[in-house]
Amino acid sequence: MGVTKSHEFGVKENQLAKYAKALAHPARVAILNLLAKRKACICGDIVDELPLSQSTVSQHLKELKEAGLIKGDIEGAKVCYCIDEKEWKAAQVQLNKFFDNLQSGAKCC
Amino acid sequence: MGVTKSHEFGVKENQLAKYAKALAHPARVAILNLLAKRKACICGDIVDELPLSQSTVSQHLKELKEAGLIKGDIEGAKVCYCIDEKEWKAAQVQLNKFFDNLQSGAKCC
DNA sequence: AAAATTAATCGTAATATCACGATATAATTA
DNA sequence: TAATTATATCGTGATATTACGATTAATTTT
Structure with a gap:
């Protein structure tokens, strides 16, 4: 981001932005969909499902x-990735709180 | 993103990523919070609330x-920004659908 | 009309992201 | 043990993002 001023903002704003950033690329959305539906969780299988190289997928998984x-759970030579249910739900709750903050009523413009 | 492969992914993944990207910076989260709570909607007032220059804020508003x-509604020399309630709710619904897709049950790892 | 205010856009520097091939590392199989 | 398989990391090029000051264009005020 080049000289970002994230530190000038609050913890909440940064936390929300962090979750959003994780979802801000279709490849990562696709990966999460695979994991959520348990269609694949072994790294290699995820690579097979996506139109990206192994190294690129590995990078997205890292993010x-x-x-x-x-x-990620190491299973011998393979690695099985799973959604962290606790954090997943925390992210959902936080995003919902954010969206629910919209105050309806008299329009200002 | 440098040579991004977004087009290799589905419309849904890209739509979700687009919304997420909009929220992927604390300044934009802060701006949306201001608008949602109707604490400010005139561009200049938003600039006053944030630790960023006028041009930077303008860029975030554009995104x-x-x-x-x-x-954005032009009101003479000023511009009043408002949340697009329809799109706002669409984004919330789509994000929730995504998060709700998590299939619990037998763990795979 | 001239000066001041408001907001968008341009140009640019610094940094981040995305993608890949090559390589490194560790486990499995032959 | 040698060869193979699985994944992470390194190095790099292309592009995007973030931020700012300066400028522009349009209104409003004086």
Whole structure:
């Protein structure tokens, strides 16, 4: 982002932005859909499902993990990724709270 | 994003990613909070509330407008920004559908 | 009409993101 | 043990984002 001023904003705004950022690319949305529907969770299978290289998928998985939305379990040579249900629900609740804040009534313009 | 492959993904994934991207910066979250709570809607007032320059705020407003979440009404020399309630609710519904897709039950890892 | 206010846009610098191939590392199989 | 398989990481190029000051264009005020 180039010299971002994230630190000038509150914890809540940053937390919400962090979740949103994790969802801000269709590949990551697609990955989360696969995990959510348990159609695939082994890294290699996810790679097979997407039109991206192994290294790119690995990078997206890393971002999702850093946002806290998924976790990776090492199973021998393979890695099984799963949605972190607790964080997942926390993200949903936080996003909903944000959207519910819309105050209807007298329009200002 | 450099040579992004968004087009390789479905309309739904891209739509969701578009909304998420709009929320992916704390400044835009802050702006939406101001609009939602009707604390400010005149561009200049929004600028006064944020630790960013006028041109930067204007750029963020443009992105929110392009995502469809807000609209701007010209009022003489000033511009009043408002949340587009229809699109706002559409975004909330779509995000919720996405989060609700999580299938619980037997863990895969 | 001239000066001031308001907001968008332009140009640009710094940094982040996306994507890939190549390589490294670790586990499995032959 | 050697070869194979699975995944992460490194290095890099292309593009996007964030931020700002300066400028522009349009209104409003003086």
